[in-house]
Amino acid sequence: MAIEKNYYTIDPEGKIRCFKCKVPLIKGKAKFMYLDNGFPVELPVCPVCGYVYVPEELALGKVASVERALEDK
Amino acid sequence: MGTIKERGSTHVYKVNKISKEEMESMVARCVYEEPPFCSAACPLKLDVLAFLEAAAAGSFKKALQLYEKIAPFPLILSAGCEAPCEAKCRLSEIGEGVLISEVERAVSRFGEQSKLGGVFRSKKRKSTAVLGSGLFALMLAGELEKKAYPIKVFCEQDSCESYLRACAPFLDEESFAVELKRLRGKDIQFEFNCRMDAAFYDDIKGSFDVLCASDELRRSLFPEAEPNQELMFCEEQGLVSGRTEGVLGAAFGAKKAALTVDRLAQGLDPRNTRGQEGSVESRLYTDLSEAAALKRVPCPEEGYSREQAMEEAGRCISCHCEECLKSCAYLKHYKKHPGLLAREIYNNTQIIMGDHQLNKPMNACSLCGQCTAVCPNDFDMARVCLLARKNMVSTDKMPLAPHEFALMDMFFSNIDAFLSRPQPGFEKCKYVFFPGCQAAAIAPETVKAAYRDLTERLEGGVALILGCCGAIASWAGRDEMADQTHEQLDRELARLGDPIVIAGCPSCAKELRENGAKDVRGIWDVLLELGLPEGAHALERPAALHDSCGARGDEKTQAAIRELASRLGCELVDTPYSGDRSPCCGYGGLTAYANREVAGEMTEKCLERSDAPYISYCMACRDRFARQGRESRHILELCYGTDAGSPPDISEKRKNRLALKNELLQEIWLEDAMEDKLDYKLLFTDEARELMDDRMILVEDVIAVMEDFRESGEAIEDDDGLLVARRRVGNATFWVKFSLEDGGYLIRRAWSHRMKVVKREG
Ligand code: SF4
Ligand code: SF4
Ligand SMILES: [Zn+2]
Numbered sequence: 008m009a010i011e012k013n014y015y016t017i018d019p020e021g022k023i024r025c026f027k028c029k030v031p032l033i034k035g036k037a038k039f040m041y042l043d044n045g046f047p048v049e050l051p052v053c054p055v056c057g058y059v060y061v062p063e064e065l066a067l068g069k070v071a072s073v074e075r076a077l078e079d080k
Numbered sequence: 081m082g083t084i085k086e087r088g089s090t091h092v093y094k095v096n097k098i099s100k101e102e103m104e105s106m107v108a109r110c111v112y113e114e115p116p117f118c119s120a121a122c123p124l125k126l127d128v129l130a131f132l133e134a135a136a137a138g139s140f141k142k143a144l145q146l147y148e149k150i151a152p153f154p155l156i157l158s159a160g161c162e163a164p165c166e167a168k169c170r171l172s173e174i175g176e177g178v179l180i181s182e183v184e185r186a187v188s189r190f191g192e193q194s195k196l197g198g199v200f201r202s203k204k205r206k207s208t209a210v211l212g213s214g215l216f217a218l219m220l221a222g223e224l225e226k227k228a229y230p231i232k233v234f235c236e237q238d239s240c241e242s243y244l245r246a247c248a249p250f251l252d253e254e255s256f257a258v259e260l261k262r263l264r265g266k267d268i269q270f271e272f273n274c275r276m277d278a279a280f281y282d283d284i285k286g287s288f289d290v291l292c293a294s295d296e297l298r299r300s301l302f303p304e305a306e307p308n309q310e311l312m313f314c315e316e317q318g319l320v321s322g323r324t325e326g327v328l329g330a331a332f333g334a335k336k337a338a339l340t341v342d343r344l345a346q347g348l349d350p351r352n353t354r355g356q357e358g359s360v361e362s363r364l365y366t367d368l369s370e371a372a373a374l375k376r377v378p379c380p381e382e383g384y385s386r387e388q389a390m391e392e393a394g395r396c397i398s399c400h401c402e403e404c405l406k407s408c409a410y411l412k413h414y415k416k417h418p419g420l421l422a423r424e425i426y427n428n429t430q431i432i433m434g435d436h437q438l439n440k441p442m443n444a445c446s447l448c449g450q451c452t453a454v455c456p457n458d459f460d461m462a463r464v465c466l467l468a469r470k471n472m473v474s475t476d477k478m479p480l481a482p483h484e485f486a487l488m489d490m491f492f493s494n495i496d497a498f499l500s501r502p503q504p505g506f507e508k509c510k511y512v513f514f515p516g517c518q519a520a521a522i523a524p525e526t527v528k529a530a531y532r533d534l535t536e537r538l539e540g541g542v543a544l545i546l547g548c549c550g551a552i553a554s555w556a557g558r559d560e561m562a563d564q565t566h567e568q569l570d571r572e573l574a575r576l577g578d579p580i581v582i583a584g585c586p587s588c589a590k591e592l593r594e595n596g597a598k599d600v601r602g603i604w605d606v607l608l609e610l611g612l613p614e615g616a617h618a619l620e621r622p623a624a625l626h627d628s629c630g631a632r633g634d635e636k637t638q639a640a641i642r643e644l645a646s647r648l649g650c651e652l653v654d655t656p657y658s659g660d661r662s663p664c665c666g667y668g669g670l671t672a673y674a675n676r677e678v679a680g681e682m683t684e685k686c687l688e689r690s691d692a693p694y695i696s697y698c699m700a701c702r703d704r705f706a707r708q709g710r711e712s713r714h715i716l717e718l719c720y721g722t723d724a725g726s727p728p729d730i731s732e733k734r735k736n737r738l739a740l741k742n743e744l745l746q747e748i749w750l751e752d753a754m755e756d757k758l759d760y761k762l763l764f765t766d767e768a769r770e771l772m773d774d775r776m777i778l779v780e781d782v783i784a785v786m787e788d789f790r791e792s793g794e795a796i797e798d799d800d801g802l803l804v805a806r807r808r809v810g811n812a813t814f815w816v817k818f819s820l821e822d823g824g825y826l827i828r829r830a831w832s833h834r835m836k837v838v839k840r841e842g
Pocket of ligand 1: 128395396701
């Protein structure tokens with residue numbers, strides 16, 4: 008999977024921290040999955056425990072509109 | 081409570097819940113696309129509406145362009161047309177119909193001719209000739225010129241002037257001059273002074289691809305020929321010709337003949353692919369209730385002036401049927417007449433792969449049946465949309481998202497908040513009160529009061545069932561879930577001794593009746609029999625009564641509610657669209673869940689009928705009107721002197737149902753209810769509660785997240801210093817933003833998404 012397109016990238020720029028591991032989240036690879044479709048994205052991820060964060064704007068914006076589109080496939 | 085399985089996306093099979101034939105016959109009921117009566121009567125198919133509209137606006141040039149489409153020589157046609165359109169004008173049923181013929185004359189006289197384009201147009205290859213004179217020949221030449229055939233006219237006359245005079249001897253001098261100019265301007269070649277006998281005919285006949293002749297000439301050349309009048313064609317002679325009568329007859333004959341020429345020029349059988357010709361009967365419906373019975377603008381001998389023609393044309397009411405579009409906010413929203421929308425929604429169900437673009441409209445109809453009540457032909461959009469939903473469900477193509485919240489809410493009503501008990505002291509009961517899930521959610525105190533009252537005043541025991549009737553699953557098109565619900569209720573009814581059901585909601589009553597409950601009455605009927613309970617009171621101000629769509633077609637219920645209101649002493653104001661024609665509040669058919677925008681427009685539509693407070697007899701209506709800021713009361717609130725107050729949000733609706741069950745268990749059945757108490761403090765900001773209501777996130781969802789956080793300690797610290805935790809519940813992931821408070825949490829924001837998110841390696 009060399010030429011995998013990222014649908015969305017968020018760089019936490021060190022401003023978000025993992026509450027459990029007490030370390031800043033970093034830009035990491037994640038995947039959205041819905042109704043048998045998968046999308047590679049880059050989201051804030053905890054480098055220690057792997058917690059992936061989906062910020063509010065992303066959930067209500069891009070994620071919601073992709074959901075609606077897939078539901079009508 | 082479990083979860084509902086998401087739909088698959090790999091299934092590729094077809095189901096037809098509604099047959100193509102039924103669909104077609106349904107679509108054909110919609111008369112929106114039928115022509116107005118005047119145009120239908122015109123064999124030349126003048127677009128009378130557009131014509132009169134242009135004339136009324138004073139755009140005589142535009143009006144003339146429209147008229148020239150049917151009349152190559154407008155002054156000739158308008159001077160002698162018998163105007164069958166006028167006789168069919170609907171205004172003649174209540175007063176005097178529009179004097180279309182005189183408007184046509186005025187337009188022909190005053191309308192500025194558009195530039196003569198004929199000379200520069202590229203011509204067709206095949207050549208045509210028209211032999212002889214007369215109205216038919218002249219108009220045919222005009223039609224063929226319009227179709228850009230190279231055309232030559234052969235006649236006995238010696239000039240255009242004498243030719244035109246012979247064709248239309250009835251024209252006055254002024255009109256004659258105009259039409260002569262028009263004829264000269266057309267791209268028609270003339271050969272004058274022809275002998276017009278058999279020898280001449282034989283001479284020229286080989287030089288043209290298609291030959292046409294006047295009626296008179298054909299009779300002298302081929303007295304035995306029998307023209308096919310439909311085609312204006314003598315097949316044996318290969319000659320385009322036929323008999324005509326009158327000016328309109330000649331014009332119509334010329335139209336048919338020109339089409340025959342077209343077919344012949346293309347080497348086709350002139351009988352085929354001609355489309356619908358001539359006048360037709362229109363099935364259009366026009367609402368004349370608001371039309372004024374007016375007289376014509378008197379027409380002077382010399383015809384209308386510009387101003388008079390404009391005024392007369394302006395009397396046209398533009399006949400068209402939009403009864404349903406006027407009354408239904410949903411159809412209005414999609415700006416489509418139901419015939420078209422129904423076909424598109426049907427086609428949507430037939431898509432196996434690809435986008436289902438009509439899912440949204442399919443799920444936005446409230447299945448309320450108002451369109452059927454107002455449509456002159458009983459168009460049933462609800463059936464189309466419901467069957468389409470069922471179709472999508474059974475092919476596993478129905479997205480869960482639009483209806484999941486409502487379906488989960490139904491499970492909540494029928495599992496967590498479900499209650500079924502005989503009246504204390506009875507094993508079997510004569511009655512069972514079934515208030516409906518919305519009453520329990522919105523007005524629990526009213527339900528309590530009603531139940532107590534019924535047990536006190538009815539003999540034979542009154543059981544209670546708190547739950548959902550299954551309408552939610554039925555509306556979602558999920559038959560299996562609906563059946564399960566009906567079976568659950570059947571079992572309970574059997575256990576309670578098959579009691580008579582006293583429904584608190586007309587939609588429940590309908591759903592229960594349609595699914596096997598033997599005797600279902602409305603509580604309104606029972607109260608009329610028993611008399612009003614103590615504490616019943618009227619609304620102080622005059623109020624509008626909103627009929628529930630669950631009671632559509634149920635005259636008895638509608639009348640009972642009015643009787644109840646009058647016994648209460650309520651003064652009711654008249655509203656348009658009441659009774660069977662009542663619009664839906666936006667809750668029906670799950671519109672409120674699937675399409676909040678349309679649901680909001682439906683509520684507005686209900687409220688625009690009156691400024692008065694609203695009395696309704698369905699709790700969902702009561703709730704939606706109150707949410708819109710209108711003073712709104714359920715009739716049972718008035719009967720029991722209760723006030724459900726300001727509308728609850730989605731979490732309160734659940735809490736109310738649970739609390740009602742627990743309180744009744746304690747107070748009436750003396751059972752200890754199980755109550756989950758949190759051992760930590762959970763507070764919400766107002767903003768959080770509003771967001772949650774808007775985003776359909778329940779307090780339970782938030783609790784689920786917080787429980788998880790308390791156990792795992794997993795969360796992130798956002799750049800605003802607040803904590804965010806998450807949990808996957810059912811088919812959605814919920815995120816909660818909060819701060820740590822003394823001994824608990826203050827919830828500040830919440831959001832969710834349905835997509836799953838996972839970490840990706842590499
Ligand atoms: S009112 Fe207008 S549209 Fe209706 S029949 Fe008369 S002329 Fe035609
Ligand atoms: S919302 Fe009601 S009136 Fe409108 S199309 Fe649907 S069933 Fe008909
Ligand atoms: Zn971590």
